[in-house]
Each structure stands twice: as C-alpha cells, then as structure tokens.
Amino acid sequence: MENCDHRxxxxxxxxxxxxxxxxxxxxxxEVFLYLAFRSGRFEVQAPATLVIxxxxxxxxxxxxxxxxxxxxxxxxxxxxxxxxxxLLPVNFTSVPxxxxxxxxxxxxxxxxxxxxxxxTITWLKxxxxxxxxxxxxxxxxxxxxxxxxxxxxNGLNITxxxxxxxxxxxxxxxx
Numbered sequence: 001m002e003n004c005d006h007r008x009x010x011x012x013x014x015x016x017x018x019x020x021x022x023x024x025x026x027x028x029x030e031v032f033l034y035l036a037f038r039s040g041r042f043e044v045q046a047p048a049t050l051v052i053x054x055x056x057x058x059x060x061x062x063x064x065x066x067x068x069x070x071x072x073x074x075x076x077x078x079x080x081x082x083x084x085x086x087l088l089p090v091n092f093t094s095v096p097x098x099x100x101x102x103x104x105x106x107x108x109x110x111x112x113x114x115x116x117x118x119x120t121i122t123w124l125k126x127x128x129x130x131x132x133x134x135x136x137x138x139x140x141x142x143x144x145x146x147x148x149x150x151x152x153x154n155g156l157n158i159t160x161x162x163x164x165x166x167x168x169x170x171x172x173x174x175x
Contacts, residue, residue: 001165012046016062024063025050052084057116057131060086090115096150096164101140103170108137111150111162142170 002162009040013025025044043051048067052059064081096109113119123131125148130136145168153159 011044011068012066013044013050014066016064036056054105055084055086057088060084060116086116087156088114088116089156090119090152090154090160092152092160092162095162096136096148098165098167100167100169103141103168105140107140107166108135109148109150109164109166110135111152113152113153113160115154115156117154117156119152122151122153124149124151128172140166140168142168144168 009035014022014023016022024042041053043053045051048065050063050065062081062083064079066077066079069076070077090113093112093114094110096111099109101106101107109123111121111123113121121132121134125135125144125146130138130148136150138144145166147165149161149162149163150160151159
C-alpha cells in the first residue's frame with residue numbers, strides 16, 4: 001500500500017454554464033496561492049471549500065472540484081461535481097384584472113407566477129376550486145359574478161394570492 005501521507009498540491013473550482021467551463025477559483029499550496037477569479041461573492045478557502053455569498057438564480061449550475069495530490073511517487077488527480085439548485089419563492093409574473101362581460105360571453109382570466117420549484121396555480125370562487133392552469137376561461141352566466149382568486153404555491157411555505165372581480169351584465173327581454 002502506498003504511503004498515506006498525501007498532500008494537496010492544487011485545488012481548482014469550475015462551474016459549467018451554457019456548455020462551457022468557467023474557472024472560479026484555485027488553491028496552489030506550492031506557492032501558497034488562493035485565488036477567486038470571480039471576486040466578490042465567490043471565496044476559495046483551504047483545504048477545498050468554495051463559498052458563494054448572496055446566491056442568485058444564475059448560480060444554479062454544476063460545480064466541479066478538481067484536486068491534485070502528491071503521493072510519494074506520483075501526482076494523483078481526482079474530480080467531483082455537484083449541482084446547485086437554487087430555490088426561489090413564488091413571484092407573480094401576471095395577475096388577473098377585473099372584467100365586465102355580457103351573459104353568454106366567454107371570459108378569460110390570466111394569472112402566472114415564477115419560482116423554483118415551478119409554482120402550481122389554483123383558481124377559487126366562493127371557496128370552490130374552479131381551475132388549476134394559468135388561464136381560466138369559461139362562458140359566463142349571471143351566477144358567475146363575483147371574486148375569482150388565483151393562488152400560486154411552490155411548496156416553500158409562501159403562497160401568493162391575487163383576485164379579480166367579474167361583473168356579469170344580464171340581458172332582459174321586455175315584452
């Protein structure tokens with residue numbers, strides 16, 4: 001068995017973005033060099049730690065660690081990767097607006113949200129679920145007047161809600 005007194009010679013951090021590797025940091029123990037190529041939010045710490053501050057959605061990618069170690073007779077290289085998945089709370093990208101329609105008209109409400117995991121949309125009227133897509137389309141009758149609420153949730157314990165009022169105008173026949 002080879003001598004277990006291995007010494008790290010070099011540690012390199014990279015991330016894969018749009019199909020290309022981007023070097024983030026390097027530790028070279030032979031010249032006592034600790035570099036963070038993307039200064040500010042990225043910090044390289046010994047023995048082989050990458051710290052990312054103020055994480056954003058753009059940081060979600062594969063991170064690769066390459067380590068070179070000296071043995072008594074050789075230099076050994078090992079590589080490992082990890083995927084950073086950045087969780088983002090729900091945020092509305094569009095909310096429904098109030099509408100007035102004549103009876104038997106078609107009405108469409110729109111409600112969409114972003115986040116990670118991808119949010120689910122649920123529409124309620126009078127406490128009852130009436131839809132679960134970003135668009136809610138239906139033919140209106142006088143009993144459809146009222147508030148329509150859109151709930152967006154992605155399991156991060158934050159649910160956002162937006163509402164719109166539908167006013168249905170009735171046509172009366174006069175004899």
